[in-house]
Structure formats: structure tokens, C-alpha cells
Amino acid sequence: MITPQEMRREVIRMTARAMSGHTPSNLSAIEIIYTLYLRVLKLDPARPDWPDRDRFIASKGHCAAAIYLAMAEAGIIDRSLLDDFNVEGGNMPAIAARYGLPGLESDSGPLGRGLSIGIGTALAARHDGRDYRTYVLVGDGECQEGQIWEAAMLAPTLGLDNLVLVVDDNELQGSYETRSVVATDLGDRFAAFGWQCHRVDGHSVDAIEEGLRAPQDRPKVVIASTVKGKGVPMMEHEAGWHSRKMTYAELAASLRGLR
């Protein structure tokens, strides 16, 4: 099975080859996406639309390369599809959207919607008597969207113990340090709204898995502390890399550093 570090290398190749940005947004979320697809999510590769599958809502769809790669590793999509990543005429956009792709549950892009969609799928599970769980991935910058808090207010009232929110807390948004824009602590905010809150090292697969699997009796948020651009020193903690495309020299340097 692929390792997170190998995923990181492959994702860098994908985004560089596709001349797409958001490489650092992918790199911070590698272990989260790895843990979800390869350790936690209940999926049936033969049936991407299996009604009892766990739902993963990529609200932060900017990490599409990592998601498609993990889907291929989990057998949900064919590996050859990865060659279509952000390629003209393909259906693998650099910001995750379905375009008919099997196994993807939502269309991302405008931020802040995924937690609400997750409430919808979690409600459907309860009403249909199915025991699948819904996992939603958002970024910490994304939590500046008002809709996140509309959803955060409602989910505990609905008693959704089958809903898990994962925050990729990489401390950077598009162009700024997240805490310089909104300084209050995310975990405290969710806890105040009635959520069960777990803080984990977002680059430790075991810690993430423990957080995801921790028993819950209400909506649960796993705040994964990560580094934006993790593994590539020139990108780490650098807001300027958010949308930047890599040169071949930068790609080579990035891959060398990840050996």
C-alpha cells in the first residue's frame, strides 16, 4: 500500500504536471485523506454507489489531487483516470467536482457548504436506518464562512452522532495567516456550539485515526493541526504558494526533498 510520503510525491507530480496551483493545500491534508480513504471510510470498490458506504464530503475541494489519488488507491476509481487530472477534456478538475466521477459525493469550489451537505447525508442515514457515517473536510480559513456556523449551530440540536467534521488546520488561507484574520480558537468555538472536540497532530495517521474513531454521542470535530505545504520546505508556512504553479526546477527540488 502507498505511504503518505509516497502520496505526497505523487500529488506534487500531479499538480506540477497539470500546471495547477493549490499544491500546499493538498500537502497539508495528505495524512487526513490517507487515513480517511485507506483506514477509516467504509467503501466497496466494486460499488462506488453502495447505499451503506460512508460519505466523505470534500468541502475543501482544493486538495483534489490527493483525493483522486486516495480514491484510486482505495480502488474506487481507475488509476488511469489520474492521468486526466486537470487535463482538458477530462472530468478531474483541480478543485474536486463530480462531473460524473463515481465515488465523489459533492461539488466543491465556493467554500463553507460541505458541513451542511454532511448534515443532509447524516439525516438521510438516520431516516433510512443505515449506519453509514458522514465525514466532512474543511479548512481552517474556510471556517470564516458564515454557513459553517449555521451548520455548526444546528448539528448538535439534531443530535447527529454520525457526523464527523475534520478541520485541516494549516493556519494559512488564500493570502494570509488565518489567525491574523480571525484569531479566536476554532476548537473552543465548536465546543461552545455543543460539539465534541478532538485535537490531533494532522500529520500523524495514527492520531488522526484515533480522533476519527473516538466514540461520539453528538457531532464530533477533529481539529487536525497541520502545516500548509508540509514536506516541501519552500512551500511550508508560505501563503504566497497557495495558487502558485511549480516550475520544473521547483518540482525536482520538491521531489528531492521528499526522498
Next chain:
Amino acid sequence: MTTVGEVVGERLLDDARDADDTYFIIADGKLNGTEGFIESHPDRWLNVGIAEQNGISIAAGLAGSGKQVYLWNCSTFLLYRAFDQVRVDGAFARTRLRLIGTSAGLSRADGITHVAIEDLAVTRALPNMTVVCPGDIAEARQLLEQCRAVEGPVYVRFPLEGYELPEVHAPGTRVVLGRAVTVTDGDDAALIATGHTLPVARAWVDEFGAAGLRVRLLSMPTIKPFDSAAVAELVAEGLPIITLEDHSVIGGLGSAVAEAIAETGRGVPFRRVGVPDRYPYVVGNSDYLARHFGTPGVPEILDWLDENRSARRDRHVTS
């Protein structure tokens, strides 16, 4: 008489009887007439609170799980507050959202920002969106029923939720999604109306008749997909066309008809009657606001038809 809320309530109960996939989401407020569904299916009713964006995306999550979800609100809150969610989680994702908007047009004049005079324009521009604007009880009942089979979001536009839907069509009239309905025959001019201007247009036809003009009335209860063929037939007959809507003259029925006329490659005298490109910064009911805006009525349209007739005669004589 059946109100808007009651006809929606009937639809919810009928759908719930046929299948167990029907949900009803509100963001505060109460739609009188839907109590029966809420009481019999409490687990399929949800009040998300005053959080319209959350409501649309939750509905999309349910719809993505195979459900059909009705949402009701004032059109302004339903669409404008949550437009991005309607666009991405509704139209782009092609989910089975049934967006029931009330207080459309100038029908709710007590709150000036409540006026929804751009709702047809914005929904009509969304790919995958179906836009329905029922003008009487037959249109409301039949089109709401046909919405069930639509694989994608539908916006259904009504005036006030307590509005009593009139009976304009003859009993037994078949209304088909995407098709115009001819209400009266006539070959002096054609009047096309949509939604709650249909009974107004029907009264206009009688007034035109009293003035000696036989006006063909078409009801256009589906704004998207649009029945361009019905407009093309009027153009082929050379009939002057008037549109009547409680919506901005930009982007709604008038624009859709103008596009259909233009694409025939021929021209006919054409007049849009609706809300001018202005907000009403004044308090008043819809009749007051029509006067405030100087909205044309039958006398003005008769004058316009006369002018066009003489202009055409002059052109004919000089050529």
C-alpha cells in the same frame, strides 16, 4: 378556494403517499396548508432556523441520498440569500430540490426589500434549472405534480402564501410542463402572461373585447424550459405581442419572449409590461406600486396597438 400553501400541502401529502422520499425544509416561518404533512411525517420535516444557506445545502445532502426535497421561503431569502448554494448544490449538482418561493414580484409590498422582481432572471440563467410560474389552480396542481419527474432543481414561483389560486382555465384543461396554454382565441394581438398576472390578463382580454379587439391569451406557466415554438407561431401569424408579468422587464417572461421573437428572424410589434428597472422606494400595495411605476394598462396598450397599426399601414402605403 385553495391557497398557495394548501396546494403545496396537498402535493407534499400526495408525494408522501406515493413514496417515502419526500422531505420539506423551512428556514423559519410557517406555510399554512402544510400542517398535514408535518404532522404525519415529522421526521421528514425540518426547520433549519433563520439560516437559508444551510437549508439549501442540507437539502442537497438529502437529495444526493436519493430524496426529493421541497423548500419554502420568501423568494428573496430562498434564492438571493442562498444563491451560491442554489447554483452549486442545486443547479450544478442537479439535485432534486423543489424551491417553492412566495411573496414574488410586488405581491408583498409591506417590506420593500422583500420584493422579488429579479427571481425569474437569475433562476432562468442557471443551467439545469426548471422555472415554473403557475397562474391558476390547474397550473399549480398539474405542474407541481409533474415536477416530481424532473431530475434537477425546480423553482416554483407564487405570490403571497395565502393567495387564493383562481380558476382561469376551463375544467379539464391539460397543463404540460414546458408548454404554453392558449386561454382565449383571437387574431388582433397576442397577450402572454405568467404566474399571478394570468387572471389580470384574462380580465384584460374582456376589456380588449369590449373595445372591439379579439386578443389571443397565452399562459406561459413554465419560464424554463421555454416554449419558444408557441411564440414563433404568433410571429408567423404576424400578431403584435404583449407580455405581462409581475417581474422586472429585464430577464423574465418579457426577455424570454423577446429572445424567441428575435430568433425567428422576423419582427412583430412587441411590448413588455412589468416592473420597470427600478426598486419601489415607497410603501404601497401592488396596485399602488403599479400606479407609482406608471405601469401600462388596457387603455395604454390599446393606444400602442393603434399606433403600431397605423405605422404599419403607412409603411405598407409608402412601399
